[in-house]
Amino acid sequence: MASDLLSIAASGARAARAALDVTAQNIANASSDGYVRRSARMEEVSAAGGQGRIGDISLSGARVSGIHRNADLFRQAEVRRTGSDLARADAELGGLENIESAVEQSGLYDSIVEFEAALQQLASDPTNSSLRSAVLAGADTLANKFNIAVDSLGAAGEGLRFNASAATEEANVLGQELARVNLRLSRAGEGSSDRATLLDQRDSLLERMSGITDISTSFAADGAVTVTTGGATLVQGGNFTPMSIATAADGTIAFAVGGAAVQPSGGALAGAALALESVAQVRGRLDTLADGIASAVNAAQASGVGLDGTAGQPIFAGTGAAGIRVAMTDSGGIATAPAGAPANSNDGSNLAALRQALESGGVAGSANALLFDVSSAVAGKRVTRDALDAIASSARISLEQQAGVDLDTEAANLMRFQQAFQASGRAMQVASDIFQSLLQLR
CATH class of the missing domain: 1.10.287 (Helix Hairpins)
Structure with a gap:
């Protein structure tokens, strides 16, 4: 005994x-x-009763049957899903804020208003050389503001592409590490402390990867995970397929896994892709606005004569917001008078036609609408981001209460x-x- x-x-x-x-x-x-x-995890140790009492069972103490992790797969999946949505919103909001700064800080709208004001002042005295110089200076400022705006947009896009490229590389590093963890899990003893540590590493890697791109997971009996994104398999067992990024001519980005195109719907990569689409759209609207101004002004120039009575020459050259520039060097070439008017004519009817063309084209209104649309997008996305942040925080708290x-x-x-x-x-x-x-x- x-x-x-x-x-x-x-x-x-x-x-x-x-x-x-x-x-x-x-x-x-x-x-x-x-x-x-x-x-x-404890369990009782039982033993046979001894000789002549084989059927009897006697308790012979206790033993540790394994180490149990207090993990909840549903809560972990919810943290990954909400975190992925939040990362997408954060990346997109950051890109939109940079777009807003690029357009607003360029002073484009103010330069359009100032150019139209200079034309209005010139209408009071079409032969005044100072007023003519002010119009030419306003045109040069306007062209420079377009150049500045598109350069700032380009810098914002370059930053987004750099971050997306870095995030893609990080996703590949995490995927390679997950494949190694899968191999080690297949060799770890059931219920061992080493296995629990490996499972912690697996879950941490999955959470970090979900912040980069939306992922779907399935788990094997030994804890090994299979990871897919956009229908393509990133990690399966000890095998890993890398993700790649490509840049299109308009600056937008696309992704592929093992050569198969994928379109992330969550994570920082999805946010960067959406923000770059917005950059391309704003760039297109700037190009349209610049070409519209240049076309209206140059068309009016062609319909009139300059101060010396010669046919009006184009004020603007180049195409698009990046290419627009002032080609005229002498303010006397501004065609304020209609065709056939003599030199030094005070007839400003062609200048009035130019101003009417700009007003009917809604140049200032288009610039203002662009600013409003970008600001509205930023405000709306900020509300969405804050809501997603609250949801992600709630999911995180729920997991920590259960597994912390x-x-x-x-x-x-x-x-x-x-x-x-x-x-x-x-x-x-x-x-x-x-x-x-x-x-x-x-």
């Missing part, structure tokens, strides 16, 4: 010590990102397992005392 009591107590001490180790590990990693609370470490609970467990260890030690001492007493009988 003493021997049985000794072995039972020893098994209890070993189980309590293992539970203490797990509790200490929980406390040490309470603030570690991606750490999931562990608990030692509660120091109060761990402190109670620490005391409970210490007492269990001490009780097992006391039982071993009692068993030893009984055995010694038996040996001393006469």
